[in-house]
Every structure is written in structure tokens, then in C-alpha cells.
Amino acid sequence: MKRYPIRAAKYAVYLIILFFILFALLRAFGSASPMSVLWTTSRGLMFLGVVVVFALLYPFFGFTRKRLTFNAAERADDVERIMAMCGFKRIGSENRPADDMLFEAASTAKKVAMMWEDQVRITTDADGVSFIEGNRKEVVRAAFRMGTYIA
Template sequence: MNRYPIRAAKYALYLIVLFFVLFALMRALGYGAASLDILWTTSRGWLFLGVVVVFALLYPFFGFTRRRLTFNAASRVEDVERVMAQCGFRRIEADTHGADDLLFVAASTGKKVTMMWEDRIEITTDANGISYIEGNRKEAVRAAFRLGTFIA
């Protein structure tokens, strides 16, 4: 929850940039004859900005997840690293966290950009040996599925 405002602001900026790119593309291709001031002078423009704010505020709730894994990740660190590498992630801070907390970030710059630099996937194991994966919903669910398929 401490990253909620940052994630909401990033998503709002992402949506606004996407809108302006699409607006410019439509004007360049001749599909939109309206000027950009239509965004601030009409009720449809204000409605669009309201929708952007609503989506930006909701995104952090739906865009990130925490899932339980079906195996103890701390006892299978090498296998977890191998599967996460197949998912496009590399482990960071291995020497400071040990096997109970595995931190991964996107290995490529392209993946970081598409994930808006919210590319951190964390796998934790509690005292009872139950492991959880937490991060971007799409990537965490994909990694949890692959981890469950190849390891468990």
C-alpha cells in the first residue's frame, strides 16, 4: 500500500500519454478534425479526464497481487531462479536477503518499460514454510503458474 500513490500517478501519466499519441495519430491520418482544446472546453473532455483519474486510482488494487505457491520456495532456490529467468526476471540482492526472501526484477529494459518500472516480483517464505509470490498481477500469476508446473 505504500507504493499506491506512485503506481496511481504512473498509470494516470501512462493513460494520458497514450491518449495524446492516439489523438495525434488520428489527426495525422485525417480522422479527427477537432483541435486539442476540445479536451478542456467540452463535457466529453472533462468526462475523459475523470475516467483517467478513476482508472488510475483503481489500477493499483487490481494490477498487483499476492498468491500462495504450492511448494516451499526457500528449499528450491535454484529451481525458482531458473524458472524466473525463463519468465524474463533476474534475482537481485541475493547476498542480503538469503533464501527466505527472493527478489526479482525484469531482466530487459523493454520489459521494465512495459511494466512502467513496477517490475519487482518478491517471493517470500514464512516460518511455516508457506511461500507467496507478490507483484504485478500479470507477471506474478504467470510466474506462479510456471513455478507450480515446473517445480511443484
């Protein structure tokens, strides 16, 4: 929850940039209204309101935490292999215990696509229960592969 304001701001900026790119393309092909439409009409103000609402809501449903069906600390090598298949590399492995693994996107393209919200954390508590948390799409993909190949 501590990253919520940062994520909301990133998505608001991302949506606004995306809209202006689309608007510029429409203007280039001669099928769009002038830019002043955004600030002088109710449609433009409604669009800005929708951008704010989506930016505020996305961090709630764009990130998740899932329980894994195995002890990830005991299968750290397998977890690293599966995360590499998903396009992630382990970071800080020498400074972190096996029960707290942190991964980040291996390629710059993936980092850009994820707007630098590319970290996935796998933790194991004292009872041997493991959780994976991060971007919903990547967490679901990794958890499915781990369930298929490891558990």
C-alpha cells in the same frame, strides 16, 4: 499499499500520454477535432475523469499476492530458473536470506513495458509457506510455471 500513490500517478501519466499519442495520430490523418475539445466540452472533461478513475483503480487489481504450493526457500535454484524463464533475474541475493527472494525484469524493454514496476518478491514464512507478490500478470505466469515445473 505504500507504493499505491506512485503507481496511480504512473498509470495516470501513462494513460494521458497514450491518449495524446492517439489523438495526434488522428489529427495527422485529419479525422480529429481540435485539442481545445478536451477542456471545453463535457466529453473532454469526462475523458479526464475516466483517466483519473482508471489510474486510481488499477493499483488495486493490477498487483497481487499468491500462495505457492511448495517451500520456495528450499527450492531456490529451481525458483531462480523458472523466474529466468519468465524474464526476471534475482537481485540482492548476497544480501538477502533464501526466504526473501527479490527479482526484477532482466531486459530494459520489459522494464519499460511494466513502467518500472517490475519487481516480484517471493517470501517464505516461518511455517514454510511461500508467497509470490508483484504485478498480477507476471505473478500468475510465474506461479503457474512453478506449479507445473516444481510442485
